[in-house]
Amino acid sequence: MEATILCYHKVGSASEEGRRLNIEPSRLRSHVRFFSRKKFDFLRVGDLSSPWKPGIVCFTFDDAYESTMFHAPQIFDEVGGKATFxxxxxxVGGTSAWDANLARPLANWDVLRSVQSGGHEIGNHTANHIHLDRATASVQLQEVRSAHERLLSxxxxxxxxxxxxxxxxxxxxEQVGLVGYKTAVILGKRISQDIDKRLELPRIVVAYSDTLPMLLYKLKVKPLLKRLKTR
Ligand SMILES: [Zn+2]
Incomplete structure (x- = not known):
């Protein structure tokens, strides 16, 4: 059994958001409609702690940019699908300061609450967007736990x-598990399998240039070619 987990960031026009870590709303809609036509189940990542069934897709969006939270939820609502932000x-309510001179506005708490009430998941992406692999265990725990508590509050x-x-x-x-999470996502360039560890589920990053045929090539053809090559 497998789950296709896709990773996006911003959703907006190139004139406003640029091309880096962004996708046009119309292009996102073409991806969403494809999986809807194929009758995939649009699950939140949190739902992956339950046993998997065939035909699962998770659309995930990192950082909860204002542009994303404005455009994306309605695209999922059109097909009755759920997503994870x-x-x-x-x-929250500030900017993505870690993007330095490319920092963009992030959605505020009211927007996050309203998107959650539409059935979507708002997940934990740490308190300060740090590189966890460079931090001590106690800082890692602090980043995950304080973010968790703030979100709850x-x-x-x-x-x-x-x-x-x-x-x-x-x-x-380990710290993510200690705070109580059963599922977490990484960047893995492949489709998740149900033998994968639930706290290290790989995602496929979707780029601005990924038209629907390009995305399907990434998901289906590329892994096949890779397998043939390594035989
Ligand atoms: Zn991020």
């Missing part, structure tokens, strides 16, 4: 965790 608790129920930059180590995984 990862928020950085100390930056703002009326958000995070069901899963997302490692910033996809950077993690065995200790980071």
């Amino acid at each position: 990862y928020a950085v608790s100390n930056r 703002e009326g958000i129920q995070p069901l899963s965790f997302c490692y910033p930059y996809g950077s993690y180590n065995a200790s980071a995984v």
